[in-house]
Amino acid sequence: MSTKTVLITGTSSGIGLAAAVAAARAGWHTVATMRDTSRADALTKAAAAAGVADLVQVKRLDVTDSDSVTACVTEVVAEHGHLDAVVNNAGAGFVGTIEQHGMEKVRDVMEVNFFGVVELTRTALPHLRASGGRVITVTSVGGVVGQPFNESYCAAKFAVEGFMEALAPVAASVGVQVAVVEPGAVSSEFVNNVGLDLPALLAEAGPYAPALQGYVNHVRKSYGSHSAQTSEQAAAPVVEALTSETVPLRIQTSGWARDFVAVKLGDLDGSAVQTTMTGWLR
Numbered sequence: 633m634s635t636k637t638v639l640i641t642g643t644s645s646g647i648g649l650a651a652a653v654a655a656a657r658a659g660w661h662t663v664a665t666m667r668d669t670s671r672a673d674a675l676t677k678a679a680a681a682a683g684v685a686d687l688v689q690v691k692r693l694d695v696t697d698s699d700s701v702t703a704c705v706t707e708v709v710a711e712h713g714h715l716d717a718v719v720n721n722a723g724a725g726f727v728g729t730i731e732q733h734g735m736e737k738v739r740d741v742m743e744v745n746f747f748g749v750v751e752l753t754r755t756a757l758p759h760l761r762a763s764g765g766r767v768i769t770v771t772s773v774g775g776v777v778g779q780p781f782n783e784s785y786c787a788a789k790f791a792v793e794g795f796m797e798a799l800a801p802v803a804a805s806v807g808v809q810v811a812v813v814e815p816g817a818v819s820s821e822f823v824n825n826v827g828l829d830l831p832a833l834l835a836e837a838g839p840y841a842p843a844l845q846g847y848v849n850h851v852r853k854s855y856g857s858h859s860a861q862t863s864e865q866a867a868a869p870v871v872e873a874l875t876s877e878t879v880p881l882r883i884q885t886s887g888w889a890r891d892f893v894a895v896k897l898g899d900l901d902g903s904a905v906q907t908t909m910t911g912w913l914r
């Protein structure tokens with residue numbers, strides 16, 4: 633049997649980079665995509681250090697650029713003859729409440745985190761049907777539990793979860809398995825990439841400033857504590873979802889993430905989540 637091929641988005645850093653190396657270590661031909669291929673250094677070094685450079689191929693794909701999505705998938709299928717899995721990993725956080733920013737920001741967050749996922753999935757599906765493949769999407773615990781000052785980001789991740797949950801039985805009817813992977817805090821480039829100017833955000837927050845300060849304190853604690861996973865730890869379940877015989881729809885990457893999501897899934901009137909989240913603002 634020929635080597636299976638997976639396409640992963642957002643592999644210049646963090647979970648995507650770690651997943652690309654781990655997928656190659658698991659024997660997959662890994663098409664590691666990123667929107668700017670001049671940022672491939674960290675990935676190529678990590679792949680070489682793991683002894684899998686020959687299985688990792690870097691290609692350009694910006695999830696917000698339709699042409700790049702089509703071009704990349706077409707190229708992969710032309711070169712390898714098949715596509716066996718897609719990992720929708722690219723994503724970007726955004727902090728702020730709705731009175732602090734315009735609608736454009738909400739749309740930008742949806743473009744990267746939701747429409748980008750939909751577009752690549754749609755483009756890959758005919759090839760995944762042909763191979764009996766998988767769609768694995770990195771969402772977040774924030775795709776299940778709405779978190780303060782993350783309205784737009786959580787809305788996008790909720791949208792992805794709803795999209796994938798609805799797609800799963802339909803895709804299964806044509807032999808394609810669908811899964812979402814839900815990390816909690818991961819010590820990747822994620823927080824840096826949000827590009828927060830905290831003093832400016834607090835200065836603009838007006839009546840929301842005390843709650844925002846409480847939220848920032850909470851986040852500092854959770855990313856600084858041992859509860860944050862490494863990118864490698866968060867990537868391991870992604871690769872397991874690629875390689876295991878069967879895959880559940882929803883996978884949490886840690887015990888903390890499992891407990892956190894479990895509260896929401898049993899929270900019929902929403903009060904348990906509201907109590908927890910109010911606690912994050914003190």
Ligand SMILES: NC(=O)c1ccc[n+]([C@@H]2O[C@H](COP(=O)([O-])OP(=O)(O)OC[C@H]3O[C@@H](n4cnc5c(N)ncnc54)[C@H](OP(=O)(O)O)[C@@H]3O)[C@@H](O)[C@H]2O)c1
Nearest residue numbers: 642644645646647694695721722723772817818820821822
């Ligand atoms: N870190 C966490 O605490 C955490 C928690 C839950 C879920 N997640 C999710 O995990 C996934 C991976 O994030 P991470 O933690 O590994 O953060 P990261 O280190 O910031 O990686 C995000 C990746 O997405 C890429 N990306 C951003 N916009 C893109 C676009 N338009 N097209 C293609 N790629 C794009 C980034 O590329 P550039 O280098 O070009 O910016 C980067 O490679 C994301 O979906 C994120 O929402 C993260």
